[in-house]
Amino acid sequence: MAGLAEISEAVIRGDDEQVDRLTKQAIADEISAKNILDDGLIAGMGTVGERFKAHEIFLPDVLMAAKAMYAGMDNLRPLLIKEGVPSLGKIVIGTVQGDLHDIGKNLVAIMLKGAGFDVIDLGNDVAPESFVETAKEHGASIIGMSALLTTTMPVMKSVVECVEKEGLAGKVRTIVGGAPVSKDFAAQIGADAYGFDAANAVDRVKCLISEN
Amino acid sequence: MKRLIDRLSSGETLVADGAMGTMLFEKGLDAGQCPETVNLSNPRVLEEIAEAYLEAGADILETNTFGGSPLKLSLYGLEEKMEAINRDAVLAVRGVVGDRAYVAASCGPCGKLLKPYGDADPGDVYAGFRRQIECLVGAGADCICVETMTDLAEAKLAVSAAREVSPDIPILATMTFDDTPRGYYTIMGVSIEVAAAGLFEAGADVIGSNCGNGIDNMIAVAGAFRKCIDMPLIIQANAGLPETRDGRTVYTESPALMGERARDLLDLGVSIIGGCCGTTPSHIGAIRSAVDSLGKP
Numbered sequence: 001m002a003g004l005a006e007i008s009e010a011v012i013r014g015d016d017e018q019v020d021r022l023t024k025q026a027i028a029d030e031i032s033a034k035n036i037l038d039d040g041l042i043a044g045m046g047t048v049g050e051r052f053k054a055h056e057i058f059l060p061d062v063l064m065a066a067k068a069m070y071a072g073m074d075n076l077r078p079l080l081i082k083e084g085v086p087s088l089g090k091i092v093i094g095t096v097q098g099d100l101h102d103i104g105k106n107l108v109a110i111m112l113k114g115a116g117f118d119v120i121d122l123g124n125d126v127a128p129e130s131f132v133e134t135a136k137e138h139g140a141s142i143i144g145m146s147a148l149l150t151t152t153m154p155v156m157k158s159v160v161e162c163v164e165k166e167g168l169a170g171k172v173r174t175i176v177g178g179a180p181v182s183k184d185f186a187a188q189i190g191a192d193a194y195g196f197d198a199a200n201a202v203d204r205v206k207c208l209i210s211e212n
Numbered sequence: 213m214k215r216l217i218d219r220l221s222s223g224e225t226l227v228a229d230g231a232m233g234t235m236l237f238e239k240g241l242d243a244g245q246c247p248e249t250v251n252l253s254n255p256r257v258l259e260e261i262a263e264a265y266l267e268a269g270a271d272i273l274e275t276n277t278f279g280g281s282p283l284k285l286s287l288y289g290l291e292e293k294m295e296a297i298n299r300d301a302v303l304a305v306r307g308v309v310g311d312r313a314y315v316a317a318s319c320g321p322c323g324k325l326l327k328p329y330g331d332a333d334p335g336d337v338y339a340g341f342r343r344q345i346e347c348l349v350g351a352g353a354d355c356i357c358v359e360t361m362t363d364l365a366e367a368k369l370a371v372s373a374a375r376e377v378s379p380d381i382p383i384l385a386t387m388t389f390d391d392t393p394r395g396y397y398t399i400m401g402v403s404i405e406v407a408a409a410g411l412f413e414a415g416a417d418v419i420g421s422n423c424g425n426g427i428d429n430m431i432a433v434a435g436a437f438r439k440c441i442d443m444p445l446i447i448q449a450n451a452g453l454p455e456t457r458d459g460r461t462v463y464t465e466s467p468a469l470m471g472e473r474a475r476d477l478l479d480l481g482v483s484i485i486g487g488c489c490g491t492t493p494s495h496i497g498a499i500r501s502a503v504d505s506l507g508k509p
Contacts, residue, residue: 055392058401063329098245100287100323103399150454150461151237182456 004031004039007072011044012051014064016071023072033079037116041072045114049199059103066110073113087118089209092135093144094126095178096155101148104178107198108144115202128158135163135172141212142205145191147178156181157189164190173208177201213311216272216355216382217417220444220483225503228272228316228448228486229265230496234463236261236276246288248280251301258304266309268493269500272484273313274357275301277348278320282340283332287323295347302351316384317353319344319370320360334369341373349374355382359448360423362388362398364410371414384446384484385416388424389433396433404433408441422448423488426465427473434480444483451490463490471498478506 007026010018019041026036048065051057080087091112095105102124109121120138122130131143143163147153156176163172175193176186186194193208195201219226236247239257250257262273280298285291298317305315322340324332345356356374361367367385374383387407389396396404404421411419419441421433430449437445451463451470470487477485485503487495 055390055394055397058397059399060329060401063325103325150456151242180454180456180461185456 004036004043007036007040008044008047011041011065011068011072012047014061014068016064016068019068020071020075023075027075027079033076033083034085036072037076037080037085041069041076042114042116045069045111049111049114049202053197053199059107062107062110066114069110069114088116089142089205090118090120090138090140091142091144091205092120092122092131092138092140093146094122094131095124095146095148096152096159097125097127098155099147099149099152100124101178102146104148104198105144105146108146108177108195108201111198111202112144112205115206117202117205128155128162131159132162132166132168132172136166136168141172142208143172143174144195144201144205145174145176147176147181150180153178153180153185156191160190173212175201175204175208213314216314220382220418225478225482226271226484227269227496227500227503228446228484229262229268229270229274230487230491230493231451231489232261232274232276232278232318234490234492235264246279246285246290248276248278248285248297248301249288249290251276251297251304252293255300255304258301259308262305262308264493265496266313268496269504270486270496271313272316272355272486273305273309274316274318275305275348275353276318277301277344278318278359279323280348281319281322281344283322283324283337284320294344298344298347299351302348302353306352314354315352316355316357317345317348319348319356319358319374321362321366326363326365334365337366338369338373341370342377345370345374345377349378349381353381355384358383358385358416360386360388362402363400364398364402364407367407368410368414371411371416375415382417383415384418384420385411385414386420386422386446386448387411389421390424391429391432396429396436404436405440408437412441412443418444418446418484420446420448420482420484422446422486423450426450426452427470431473431476431480434477434482438480445481446484446486447477447482448486448488449491450488451492451495454490465490465495467492467494467498470495471502474499474502475506478503 173192452465
C-alpha cells in the first residue's frame, strides 16, 4: 500500500515517475482522491514552498517538484471531479501586457496549484480585457497579476478598472505582485491584495477567498 | 589601442560604464517595448549614452544587446532583425569611442529556462548565442560580456559559444546573486564557488557579478570570488535595490557612496569596476576618481 507520506516525499524530491506510480497505487488501494491530494501532493508542495522561502532549495528544485505534483494531479483529476471535491477556488493569473517576465508568476501559479487552487495561467503579455473575460468565462473569483517592469505596472490599474467596468467588483477580487510592486501601490490602484512573494501570495489568496 | 587582456594582466584597474536600461527609460523608451529596437529606430540615443559614459571616464562601454539573442528577440517577434540589431549597436558605440575605449558586447540570458526545468533545448540556446555573438564580433566588438546569468549551464553555453566564434576575444562573464541566510546564491541555486569554477572552465577571461545587489553586498560578493579563484574579476553593482516612491522607481545609492566603496573593490584587486541598474554617468565618474586616486599603475 502506497503511503501518502511517501507521495509527499517524492513530490519534494521532484521525482515525477515515482509520484505517478505511487498515486496510481494509492488510487488502486482505494484511498480517496481528496486524501491523496491533501496529504500527499499538497503536503509535499507545502514543504517545498517552505524550504524555498528559507533558501534551503532553489528554483530548479521547485520546478521539478511542480512537475512531480502535476504527474500526480493528472491521475487524480478525473477522480476529484467524480467525487465532487470542490477546488479551493478558481484563479486567473498572468504577467501584464508589455511584460514578458514570467518566472515569478510561474512560481506563484505553482504554489497556488500546490495549495489546491484551480489556476488558469494566461502566460505573459496579457491584456486587461483578457484577464477579465477569462475570469467571467470560467467563473474565477480571483485575478492575479504580475509585473517585473516598473513601466508595465500601470497595466495593473487598467485591469482593476476593467473589473469595475464589467460590474464584477466584489465578485472578482484582484491581487498583484512582482519585484517593483508594493503594498502601497496595490492600495493606490485599488487592488484587493498584494503578495510580496509566492508563499505570501497563496496566503493572501486564501484570505480573499474566505472573505468572499 | 593596447589590448584589453594585456592591461588587465598588468594589474591595471579599468572602469566600465553604468546602466543602459535606466538611461533608455530616461530617454523615453516605451513600456513593454523591446529595448533593443532603439538600435534600429534611434541609434542616436545609443551614441548619446556612450558619449555620456565616455565623458564620465569609462574605459569599457557596453552595447545595447543584452536581449539580442535570437531566442529572446523571438519573444517580441524580432528574430529576423537579429543581425541588424546586434551589428548596429556595436557600430553606434564604436562610432563614439573610436579607440578611446573598448566596446563590450552585452549578451544576456535567452529568456527561457533550459531543460529539464523549462523547455529550451541547450543545443538551440547555444546556437542562438553563437549567431548573436558572430554578429557582435563581426561588427568589431572588443570583448564579449555574458551577463546577469542565473543558470550556470546557460552561462557556460554563452561563454563557449563566444570562445568558438573567436579563439582570442576577451570574454567577461557575470552572474547575479541573491543574499540569502546561507550565503550568496543565484535564484537557480549557483554558489559563487561553483560559478567561479564553471565560468573559468567554460573559457571566460574575467568573471564576477552584476546586478541584483547594491555596492555593499557586491563587496562581499567580490571577496567571495577572490577567495576561491585567482583570475581577473569584474563587479557591476546596482545603485542599491529599486524602491518605489510615488509610483516611480528610484535607486538610492549616491555616486559619492559608490565612489567611496569602490576603494574596497580596489583593495580586493577587482580588475573592472562598473555599474548596473540605477547607476548613471555621475556614478561612473565617482568610480573613475576612486580608481585614479588609488588604482595601481
